[in-house]
Amino acid sequence: MFDKIKIVTGPNDYQFKKLYFEEVNEMIVGVDSGLEYLVDFHKNIDLAVGDFDSINPMIYQKIQPKCNHIIELQQRKNKTDLAYALEYIYNHFDYEQIEVFGGISGRVDHFIANLNLMKKYRFILKDDHHVMYILDKGKYHIENYKKYISFFAIEDVYGLQLTGFKYGLDHYFLSTSDSLSVSNEGSGDISFEKGKLLVIMSEDKKIGAHQ
Secondary structure, eight states: OEEEEEEEOSOOOSOHHHHOOOOTTEEEEEEGGGGGGGTTOSSOBSEEEEOOSSSOHHHHHHHGGGBSOEEEOOSSOSSOHHHHHHHHHHHHOOEEEEEEESOSSSOHHHHHHHHHHHHHHOOEEEOSSEEEEEEEEEEEEEOOOSSEEEEEEEEEEEEEEEESSSSOEEEEEEOTTOOTTSSBOSOEEEEEEEEEEEEEEEOOOOTTOOO
C-alpha cells in the first residue's frame, strides 16, 4: 500500500522541482515526456510508461537504468499514455491517493481526456498555476492557496453551500451547464447533498515567467 503515487507527465511546461516534495511511502511514475523531469532525480523511478515518442532519445537512454520497471507502448493505440499508466496502477497497486503533475496545458483534447480520467480514477491534477480534483457529496473545509477557486458540476450538484469564500451560496442547485461558481476567492467550507463537484484552484500566468 502506497500513501501516494506521483505521476509526472507532459506537456513539460511547469517547474516540477518546485511542485514536488518528497514524502514517505510514495511511488514515482514517469509518463512519456514527463520522464525528462526525472533524469536528474535523486532516486529511482518506480515505473515508466509510454510510447516515448515525445522524449529526447538521448535522455530516454540515459534515464532507463534508473527505472525499476518500464512499460513501452506502441505508438498506435486507443488510449493515451496517461490512461494506460493509470489503468495499470489501478489494477496492480493499492494506494491512498494519486497526484498527477502536468496534463493541463498543451492540447485541449488531451486536457479534456484527462478530466475524464479524473472522473474514473479520482486523482489530483496540478501544474504551476492550477490544482484540481473532484469531490463527492459531503462536507469539506478547503484551503485555497491560489488566487481563484472555481466549482463546476461534473454531475448535477444539489444543496450546494459555500461559506467563508468571497462569494457564498446557500442550498444552490448547480447544474452541469452552470458557470455561476467560476472565479471565487479565498478559503472556506463547502457542502452538498448529491452530485459530483470539480474544484479548480488557479492563478494567472505571469508574463515572462518560466514555462
